[in-house]
Amino acid sequence: MTDMPLPAKNPRRFRFERHASTILLLASVALYIALIIIMGQTRFLTLENLVAILSRSITLGITAIGQTFAILVASIDLSVASVISASAVVTSVVMNGNPAMMMPAVLAVLALGAVVGLLNGLVITKLEVNPLIATLGMSLIIQGVLSYYYNNFAGNVPVEFQIFAYGTLGIVPFSLIFMFVLAGCAWFVLRFSRFGSDVYSVGGNKDAARLAGIKTDRVVIRAHVICSLCAAIAGIYLASRLRSGAPWIGAEGVYDLESIAVVVIGGTVLAGGRGGIWGTMAGVIIFSLIDSIFNVAGVDAFVKQVLRGIIIVAAVAFYAARSKRPVA
Amino acid sequence: MSAQSLPQATSPTRRLPRINPVYVLVVALILAIIVMNPAFGEPTGYMNFLKRVTALAILSAGALYVIVSGGFDLSVGSIMTLTVIGSSMLASNDPNSTYWIIPLMLGIGAVIGLINGLVVSYLKVPSLIATLGMMITLNGVAFMWSGGAPRGYLPDTFRFFGRYNITDVPIISLLPIAVICLVVFGAILWWGMHRTNFGRMLHAVGDNQQAARLAGVPVERVRISAFVVSALTAVLAGVILGGRAGVSVDIGSGFELQAITAAVIGGAQLLGGRGSVPATIAGALALEAIFTLLNLLGLAQPVRLVVQGLILIGAVAFATYQRKRAGR
Numbered sequence: 149m150t151d152m153p154l155p156a157k158n159p160r161r162f163r164f165e166r167h168a169s170t171i172l173l174l175a176s177v178a179l180y181i182a183l184i185i186i187m188g189q190t191r192f193l194t195l196e197n198l199v200a201i202l203s204r205s206i207t208l209g210i211t212a213i214g215q216t217f218a219i220l221v222a223s224i225d226l227s228v229a230s231v232i233s234a235s236a237v238v239t240s241v242v243m244n245g246n247p248a249m250m251m252p253a254v255l256a257v258l259a260l261g262a263v264v265g266l267l268n269g270l271v272i273t274k275l276e277v278n279p280l281i282a283t284l285g286m287s288l289i290i291q292g293v294l295s296y297y298y299n300n301f302a303g304n305v306p307v308e309f310q311i312f313a314y315g316t317l318g319i320v321p322f323s324l325i326f327m328f329v330l331a332g333c334a335w336f337v338l339r340f341s342r343f344g345s346d347v348y349s350v351g352g353n354k355d356a357a358r359l360a361g362i363k364t365d366r367v368v369i370r371a372h373v374i375c376s377l378c379a380a381i382a383g384i385y386l387a388s389r390l391r392s393g394a395p396w397i398g399a400e401g402v403y404d405l406e407s408i409a410v411v412v413i414g415g416t417v418l419a420g421g422r423g424g425i426w427g428t429m430a431g432v433i434i435f436s437l438i439d440s441i442f443n444v445a446g447v448d449a450f451v452k453q454v455l456r457g458i459i460i461v462a463a464v465a466f467y468a469a470r471s472k473r474p475v476a
Numbered sequence: 477m478s479a480q481s482l483p484q485a486t487s488p489t490r491r492l493p494r495i496n497p498v499y500v501l502v503v504a505l506i507l508a509i510i511v512m513n514p515a516f517g518e519p520t521g522y523m524n525f526l527k528r529v530t531a532l533a534i535l536s537a538g539a540l541y542v543i544v545s546g547g548f549d550l551s552v553g554s555i556m557t558l559t560v561i562g563s564s565m566l567a568s569n570d571p572n573s574t575y576w577i578i579p580l581m582l583g584i585g586a587v588i589g590l591i592n593g594l595v596v597s598y599l600k601v602p603s604l605i606a607t608l609g610m611m612i613t614l615n616g617v618a619f620m621w622s623g624g625a626p627r628g629y630l631p632d633t634f635r636f637f638g639r640y641n642i643t644d645v646p647i648i649s650l651l652p653i654a655v656i657c658l659v660v661f662g663a664i665l666w667w668g669m670h671r672t673n674f675g676r677m678l679h680a681v682g683d684n685q686q687a688a689r690l691a692g693v694p695v696e697r698v699r700i701s702a703f704v705v706s707a708l709t710a711v712l713a714g715v716i717l718g719g720r721a722g723v724s725v726d727i728g729s730g731f732e733l734q735a736i737t738a739a740v741i742g743g744a745q746l747l748g749g750r751g752s753v754p755a756t757i758a759g760a761l762a763l764e765a766i767f768t769l770l771n772l773l774g775l776a777q778p779v780r781l782v783v784q785g786l787i788l789i790g791a792v793a794f795a796t797y798q799r800k801r802a803g804r
Contacts, residue, residue, distance in 0.1 A: 292781030457613030
């Protein structure tokens, strides 16, 4: 059914946008392997190392899954970095080394994420504030409250909880499995649920969606709740890995911009309505490969930051340059 | 007699003159500060206040050019950092170096603005992403240049603009050079925005890009020029801030959002089409006055972030509400 030829000008035309993320992924894999062979460091070509590369971007991956929802409904979330910081701090402070507090801490953090997402969604839909400004403002508020109470690593995560970050099944860390399971759930929701198809309709054309009887505001709010929940989970993971939370860890990782960048590299359109989770995961893997390429090539930390900024813009340009519509 | 209500409707005393609420806000805030701290009413009090606000005011007025043209410029804070770090590295404590350093920095700023504008106009990267990427890149460049820790300091000739006061002036007794800079650059930016063809084209592009293009406005050139103006004012703001506060690696961070907040308080419309330079400068005064009040109330630094976030969201929501009520 889906292969039915549409009355396009040239149905055989190679659809670049559809395959771009795969091409980029293969290109970065090829670059990585070529670099390793040139440098003569074939010891990096192992399954263990592949897992290690993937495990490096679990925080980014989980955040980007949520960001995909926000961008698909033609919104955006710039508050994820401060949500990550806040939830990491709350996780480690509530647990404070006590294994019995693991469950309450996780629930508290998830509640925090849900409330932030709900507020973001309400401000965007009911007060009609531009999503960039709404989430930037939210980010400032969270960061301000957080650094009012904490200015250093606070609390600590019990050993039992560090299993989330450090435990492995064979050679594969639990957290990596968790990320892919989460991605699978997100894919399932987007592909098969009513909410998933609403997300695409609202992102594609909000007015048409409303006229078709979709409660667009509710869809946008839910997408933002999912986005903030994912960021909160990413914060929990980060607390488990760092064994404690600090108010700057989200901003330090530039998770707001990077999560947007990997979503876009994965082929999700910033204007909303087109894209998907697996593209985002491809984007995450591309980013971790680039990171590994830098490490293998021994690039200086500051140069790495410079190149990273350029790569993010170039990646977005790679998709956007062909678009005809004006951009803000 | 039947038209009795008519003369009343057209009578000149019918309505107060339209005044931007930001001016009322500034006066109220300054009166509040004087009540809490009478020393503020003395020339040293308010002149120091103006001196403190100069960098932000000039920066916001420049950032307004981009906002009116329908974009965002988040790279301005990092341009300020780069200016301060770069100048201190180049100066190497030589007082005669100022004469070529400031023009050189302005040149670098113009190139950065040009790149921002080209990336946004021709590669169609949304300005928020493009300038955020530029921010990451420039912060990396500043770190690279200084090797992580800035060496040396700025010579007095460089710090002249931000620090020096003309004393023994009649009536006001002292006049900081920074305040003269504020008046001069404020006037230039006002003239460019409100008295030239370029300013009118800027408004047209921000209001409706397609319409402006059809009317013969060179849209790309106008948008690129807006980014160049914004980057140049960021360099000027960097020179003044560096002169007042000295060298540190994160001196400009946070200024990009403060500039947007100031413009929004001044009634500028995000995503373009409306904005006033004097009102934006008043917005910067209001923001700094709020920060001063928070200081006087003994509230810690992080509270600033919370207040700024609330103002940002509140001001945009208020503007949307007003526009909706006006039926536009």
